[in-house]
Amino acid sequence: MTTHSEANPQKKTEELESVVIRFAGDSGDGMQLTGGQFTNTSAVLGNDISTLPDFPAEIRAPAGSLPGVSAFQLNFSSSEIRTPGDQPDVLIAMNPAALKTNIKDVHHGAIVIINEDAFIPRNLERANYESNPLEDDTLKNYRVYRIPISTLNQNALVDIDISGKAKDRCKNFFALGMMYWMYERPLDVTIEWIKKKFAKNELVVEANIKALKAGFHYAETAEVISTHYKIQPAQLKPGKYRNIMGNEATALGLVTASTLAKTPLVYASYPITPASDILHELSKRKNFGVKTLQCEDEIAAIGAAIGAAFGGSIGLTGTSGPGLALKSEALNLAIIVELPLIVLNIQRGGPSTGLPTKTEQSDLLQAMFGRNGDSPLAILAPCTPGDCFHMALEAVKIAVKYMTPVIFLSDGYLANGSEPWMIPDYQSLDPIEVKHPQLTSEKFLPYLRNESTLARPWAIPGTPGLEHRIGGLEKEDVTGNVSYDPQNHEKMTHLRAAKIQAITQDIPDLEVLGKPEGDVLVVGWGSTYGAIYSAVEKLQKQGASVSSIHLRYLNPFPKNLESILGSFRRVLVPEMNMGQLAMILRAKYLIDCQTLNKVQGQPFKISEITAGIEKLLSSTHEVKNVARSR
Amino acid sequence: MTTHSEANPQKKTEELESVVIRFAGDSGDGMQLTGGQFTNTSAVLGNDISTLPDFPAEIRAPAGSLPGVSAFQLNFSSSEIRTPGDQPDVLIAMNPAALKTNIKDVHHGAIVIINEDAFIPRNLERANYESNPLEDDTLKNYRVYRIPISTLNQNALVDIDISGKAKDRCKNFFALGMMYWMYERPLDVTIEWIKKKFAKNELVVEANIKALKAGFHYAETAEVISTHYKIQPAQLKPGKYRNIMGNEATALGLVTASTLAKTPLVYASYPITPASDILHELSKRKNFGVKTLQCEDEIAAIGAAIGAAFGGSIGLTGTSGPGLALKSEALNLAIIVELPLIVLNIQRGGPSTGLPTKTEQSDLLQAMFGRNGDSPLAILAPCTPGDCFHMALEAVKIAVKYMTPVIFLSDGYLANGSEPWMIPDYQSLDPIEVKHPQLTSEKFLPYLRNESTLARPWAIPGTPGLEHRIGGLEKEDVTGNVSYDPQNHEKMTHLRAAKIQAITQDIPDLEVLGKPEGDVLVVGWGSTYGAIYSAVEKLQKQGASVSSIHLRYLNPFPKNLESILGSFRRVLVPEMNMGQLAMILRAKYLIDCQTLNKVQGQPFKISEITAGIEKLLSSTHEVKNVARSR
């Protein structure tokens, strides 16, 4: 399968730097799987990649309906890329509904591959098409390939002894095969995967492989698709890579942290989109000593995690926005008893149940302030799928070192998106120190603090002689006894704040992308990283005076944040919310941050950030001019 | 009992402007009741008053112990006052523990009245006194009256046929009688009260009245207390008054709102200190159509309130900090379905269980931001016990007019504190308009908004033809159908924000206390009103360039806030938290507000605010001077 490009000499090969493909079909059509296979194959081929799955909200809405459309977009490239791409260069639409919901995102001149068989009246009606888009001028601006994928697939599988319905379920592999030919991908990664996945059913293995190959050969042979494209491997940093999704990386980071800390992990959770996959991942890791508890609700889950932490484990809970709201009362208990706790919050569209399958960054203020009383804790936010691994490690490190809850703010886009990830060398990772005090000749004082971290000791049940009581009432400094003393309460309130502030000593300085001073500084956090980086880099190449920083530590902030902010005339904060980080920065540094908000359940496009920066740059010039003319 | 001042001509009368008395004793000693009686009597007498009860955290800690001390402070005056006073002029200490915990607050030269009988070794030990404070120099700076109150009281009741223990329980009335003589108060208000309260037990009525009179006569006759004091009635605004506590006023305001709106009230709550009394109050008002549900928890309570609102009632729930945290997920449901809802949050010391019986203002940020997603709602905060009535009315008005949840932020100090309150003329109160749409020829659209308020229609079950569905998933503009459309989500997010902003049109402009511009502006909110007002007024009299404003509308802010802030060189924000309002003001207006924080579970003293202002004033002068010398 490696000499395929020679097979049909009539067809020409073009070289491209990067391509954005979107697979779209019915929920039942296996589009997530197809996209995932293309991703893996491209990754192994050495391209840089970035992906964006787009699930329907329904489990399986009626076949052919608009809400039932499932899509998967990926960007693969011979150079470094950081987003799944603004607009697809290729759309594969398996039915009219998929065409309807996705075509508006596709740029003019792009390729649109259509499963012609699906454009029957019933499906057109389900997709609310009044006339057949293949026959009117809906697609006039695109390079359309109408291919009877269902029929071709059925024909290819005619000899296999499975039902027609089962055969039809292979058509996504037929489509994938076509795309493999178009973009010169080998079939072996997918073939291996099919063999493993359907190991229990030989006929299904055979059918899927056959469909894949048939698609490939059809594209190669038939006169429909005339060009195929080469995308060279990207020059990634040398090392060993794998493709990784954010939730997977998060789980991996946590298991790694537990191993490094030689302290078992207890993950207590209640399923919720888009956090559930972390529970699923961790529940497979029992041989790492990981215990996963599926609790009766979110409050029970954080409760169990706190209980486990009291017992000396790394206590973890994970959820999404509405679940974080429910956990807020118990989170405060962890704050006042000063136990380590990691709370994963995989953000989704809000408020309320909102848009469960869509991404958003709108829980930052909830994470900061969503509790009664003055109740500071640490907040971290990974910025790419792979960074979830690193920040999960950081979360555990900070929690156990400072005896504090840490909120880890990921989001739906990171959770389900993927990228090539350089596998870290486990041996070279720093160990995580966990100390449980033992009886000494001195009286044990549960709230006697470490001078540098202000952390209290983590004495655990079972330790002879260190019996002590903790609880949610205000505690007396040093002894931890219940205290209603006014001065003590003020002191403890300040100590709790100072302890969180002390974490600053462990937070690396921010690196500025670009010049250390200039007209515009773009400040991002979390999953907007890729779009911001790409936009800023592009504008820098055009000579614009713009730099960016990206916050992965949101409470406390890195030490050098203030001075960087002060080195630019204007600050722009793009966020997938109504301006939550901007509000905090404005309050803390009294800087007139400008907001660039997108609240659509969709990640930023590079072009949207670019436009935002350009607008601010031009108004900055005006300001400059006004200033000069005064 | 009105000619008493003539009774013992040996004793002299002095006239005072105001007096601060603190009654302190064991939880079992009835100090709250004693203080309450002194308050009512003084109120009826026409003094201005302000009170501060201080409950122990325990129900009834062991008799004589330090945690068992219960105290009640009141300030009564012939001029207008706004706080219960910084330091007592008189302390009544019924036992050693009461002396120990309270004497540090009393200014030198003040009167200390002591129940000598209680200073026996066992009690001294329980209060951790190493030596008897009556015999060492602990009290050397005070005017001490040692009175064997217990014995005198027992003697006075010798003829009454009740147990010795029951007699001893009357000793607070003996002490009260003494104070009535000292401050020339009539006994009749209390006598009436005793008669009503103990109506079921004649002997107890007799005993208490006798104790009261005996105390009065003892003070009048015995040579111990030589002076008594006159405090003229205050020149309050003409009208009919009653004494009122904050929680009582809140309940009264809600019942009034319901009556004005001709819409029944459903109050669903779960008991929690210091909010429970609102439940107790409202549960007595069934003849006003009020239904009170004591639910299984806070979530059920807000749920029931939302359900009731869906059914067309004024849905209310009430709680304190930890309960608000629990309600946050459901609160978001009310936001997205846009139903009217009033959430009373009577703040207490946090985080977590914290200091349940102490006051604090630390739930402002929770109220603003403690929910997933961008989820704006209205926030109001009463500033005095009596103002709770007015702001409760406002809360209902805004909720039903704008179809939005409103958080009403009171606190422990307002809840239990009291002041004379001019009874409003019910007839002159504005009616509250509630409209439930009926079937018309037009299609009913549950999210079609009123142009000016942006409120959606409140159609209620039972209305033929308006059947419709609402829910927590994002809704389509106008129709309210479930919608995952990106643009629609952004639009709805903006609409929800704009609706809350629209409330501004109904919010009165802030009035500045003092000159409209100057060096320092003090910005307060909630229960700090009295202390700030008094401090500012005092400094103004001394010629300082200081003014103040007080925010009772916290979201949205009054229209003229920004311009007022801009008219002062410096802004000082005193808060009983770590600077929560200050943070919002800084973020919104980019003004370098200075914070003055007290997190001790105790309200501000006037002197603490004065000191804070003076400090800022002097640094402002320095700044001025620096500016000038540049």
Place this chain on the structure above:
Amino acid sequence: MSLEVVKNEKLTRKDFTSDQDVRWCPGCGDYAILATLQNVLPQLGIPREKYAFISGIGCSSRFPYYMETYGFHTIHGRAPAIATGLKAHRPDLSVWVITGDGDALSIGGNHLIHALRRNVDLKIILFNNRIYGLTKGQYSPTSEYGKKTKSTPYGSVDYPLNPTALALAAEATFVARTHDTDIKHMTEVLKAAGEHKGSAFVEIYQNCVIFNDNAFTQVSDKQTRDDLSIKLADGKPLIFGKELNKGIKLNQGSMEVVSFEADSPPDDLMVHHATKDDSVYAHLLARMEEIPGLPVPLGVFRAIQKSTYDEMVQAQVQDAIEKTGPGDMEKLLNSGDTWIVENKA
């Protein structure tokens, strides 16, 4: 404000069908329940506008969107609490709670038992598919011990909850079970629930084709269902089997199956009485599903009469008004010790 039962014969299923597209997976048991309830409601003689459907979160909880009645798709687990508030304010409405095994028994377990013990006049319909459908297939509190799901690749270690036993422990006044493949039975049970005054708890075995297919073959498989399940009929002995030749007997407080010649049952069989005041008998029925060898009971386990929460809440208001007169705002404002400050002038 009491429930007006207005005969309104003209209503049909179509009147209860909303304009929203139904979005469950093809083959999901929810469809049959929806259709059945849309058929039952017109039979209850309650005007359409008097119905309110309150649900939590889950596949099942999408139900209200498809009903042309007042509807409220609330948040996970809280529907019983929200419905309690609605019904307390509006005893005139017929309030239905639609919930799933996760919604009702996991996050919402507490609200469920409190609504039931208060005997709030709600019809609580639990779609039990023994799985979390909407979140794509984790085990639920009714999943069998040892269940392998996405979150339990090694099998679950939680013993399941028994929904009817829990409802009975909370003293629900109406407890019943039916399943999504027997439309006739479901119709009867839902109608009885709709006519019951007080908390009616109905467990419906509901098939989730995607994540827990065939969980209820015991009651749905045509070959075996008559031998593995039993239909309860008031006043009738507990008889079952394809040949109606098996019955249930109580022996020292334990139930056992006895076989007999068809048509000549022994007379010491247990006799079904749903109206027994104490809940012990109904509790026996509830435990049957757990005891190997015993058939699964279907039908109304218990239906007794007790004053409802909402009517008592309402009665207290009316009593107070009757006794002390309707609230007088002036008087209330002016209560307590008052005094007058005169105008100085």
Place this chain on the structure above:
Amino acid sequence: MSLEVVKNEKLTRKDFTSDQDVRWCPGCGDYAILATLQNVLPQLGIPREKYAFISGIGCSSRFPYYMETYGFHTIHGRAPAIATGLKAHRPDLSVWVITGDGDALSIGGNHLIHALRRNVDLKIILFNNRIYGLTKGQYSPTSEYGKKTKSTPYGSVDYPLNPTALALAAEATFVARTHDTDIKHMTEVLKAAGEHKGSAFVEIYQNCVIFNDNAFTQVSDKQTRDDLSIKLADGKPLIFGKELNKGIKLNQGSMEVVSFEADSPPDDLMVHHATKDDSVYAHLLARMEEIPGLPVPLGVFRAIQKSTYDEMVQAQVQDAIEKTGPGDMEKLLNSGDTWIVENKA
């Protein structure tokens, strides 16, 4: 990490007494429970440092502060959940949950039933005073119908929950009841609970002198208690009365009292067996408190053996390690499709 039962005869009550002042109201029943438990723990032969007491919020929940063991005074209603996490991580500890009727049955009802149904090895001690003590006297889910309290001046309209019935519906493996005025009985019951492996649920009738005094005269009044309550003894018939001349019989599934000459009980009396596998018998006992004329049962209703949640969670970890070897971090990091990017140079 399994529970090491080390005989440590030297421990005494004093070893379990912390240095904190006890702050309940004088006369509160909590004192007797505290003293009893401080006496019982040394008898269980578990080292002191292996005890952990977890409580919620309420007067009763202050309990851990007074115990010289590991203690955690958590938040309202959540103690069973927190204790579940602790025990799942640390099966070696003896974990006790101290809770009140409000804490356990109102806000915490769901966590309670889920801890019980999972059979987490916790000792859950519910101090039932039928009132909210700490918040100063509102009615609770166990308060009698019609109760007048601060929040119900017209009387409550909620029917009470029955704690033991609820525990049994959740299939608790150990269910018992005792009361604060009978130290000896309390000692026996608490000891049995402490020795039970699995969820042990103990309801203690506890007198709140301040807000609900004399709520339990039925079991505490010396004059009448022998006729109004019955002590359960395993293998013994249900006999009670000052003269031991009354017994309980089952008649068609209903319980009734029969009188007889002292010392010659009829032999069709119910015989107490706490170890019956199905919960129907224990359920009968649980319902007795509600049935007029029947005595209140005291003692162990049910005590059966079933694998515990915590040991099964632990076993899955051990199994996985045995089967696949302890986790290899390098391997896990490098799993899936990987590729190598070579250094260009």
